[in-house]
Amino acid sequence: MHQFIGAGVAVTGSGSAAPSLSLDNVGLSQIVETSDEWISSRTGIQQRRLATPQETLATLATEASRSALAMAEVEPQEIDLIILATSTPDDLFGTASKVQAELGAVNAVAFDLTAACSGFVFGLVTASQFIRTGVYRKVLLIGADVLSRWVDWSDRRTCVLFGDGAGAVVLQANDRDRLLGFELRSDGSQNSCLNLAYAGQPRSLVGEHAIAQGNYQFITMNGQEVYRFAVKRVPEVIEKALHRASLSTEDLDWLLLHQANQRILDAVAQRLKVPSEKVVSNLARYGNTSAASIPLALDEYVRAGKIQPGQTIAASGFGAGLTWGAAIFQWGR
Known part of the structure; x- marks a missing residue:
């Protein structure tokens, strides 16, 4: 594997997946006080896809990955590394390994990468370094999010914006560097401009010992x-x-x-x-x-x-x- 030191990077396949449920602006206007004209003129958005209770981040990511692998003509067991760029994992400990198992990519190491809407670009650069240094030759990069889980559907400033979906690409060592x-x-310093923040409440354990426990707030x-x-x-x-x-x-x-x-x-x-x-x-x-x-x-x-x-x-x-x-x-x- 390490003889590929100095290899270039090529993007050889792509795939995508979106939930079947679609909510257009007219439907959204029945949930919050808004209108198709208001949303379309300010955002350009006409509809969004939303994951059903049966659909997970892992199912969407796996579907997108299978399409990307097929286009690249790469078998799952040939993949060395899986990077899942997401801010909405099914499991806070990470969802990439679940996707690895679903795909049967038995030889791949897998991890999540969190950089919100920049995640795919950050993941593309990260994946490329593993290939360029000769450590890995074939990498599956996925960008996937299920933001509907964390949207306040009573807040018309944010709920009109977000949808759910997944996309994936296959990166391979190549004679010519395409990156x-x-x-x-x-x-x-501008972190407060866009948040999906944890909100903890103090909980006493023993004596003066206290911790914080809670959940994540809406976007x-x-x-x-x-x-x-x-x-x-x-x-x-x-x-x-x-x-x-x-x-x-x-x-x-x-x-x-x-x-x-x-x-x-x-x-x-x-x-x-x-x-x-x-x-x-x-x-x-x-x-x-x-x-x-x-x-x-x-x-x-x-x-x-x-x-x-x-x-x-x-x-x-x-x-x-x-x-x-x-x-x-x-x-x-």
Whole structure:
């Protein structure tokens, strides 16, 4: 295995999965005081997929993974590493190992990675390092979230935004390195802008000894601050990643942003002077699926024949943490 030191990285397959249950804006307006016009004009979202009580993060992640493995023509037992980027695991101890077992990827080590809506990009860079150093040759990277579990369905500021889904890619050692450049960033001083926070209550044990026990609160977000952050920081990080790749925006075939809000997608593309026909968007049908949004959209465009082998893509994730990052890569071997 270690003879692959200095190997390049290629993205050789993609897959995605979404729950069958769809809730459109008209249906949502029966839950909270809102309207299709209000949601569509402010976010670009028309509907979102929601996991049923029978569907789990693991089932969605496994379905997406099987599709990605099939496209890459890789058997599960050939996978060396599984990284599951998620903020909503079925088990706080991690869900990647459950996916490993479901797939029958008996030779793979598996772990979760948490970086919210930036998770897939952070995972892409992390997975690539294992391949580049020759430690592993075939990696399955999954981005999946079931945010409906943690949405306050009485809060119209947030419940209109989020949906559930999963996407996956297969990364393989390759003679030519298809990961051309990347840049990752974090700013914990803005952590309060977007939270899914633990809320503990003191509990006395013995004498003066006390601990905190509780649960997680619903998602809270300062929408205006997140918008300002994304519109400023995302173009910067993409330009830095392009610089590392010795490329410019004119060299891009596709701009693949985290599907958070159509206004953000439009504003970032405008700042980068990327024409709208090069901007990947399926936000209208899925909403914000956090770590799943980039691979889910990627898979849709690949299977529709829009993204072609050899084309150059700038992918950028941004969100809670606050975290953001960009990766420039070419699709296919």
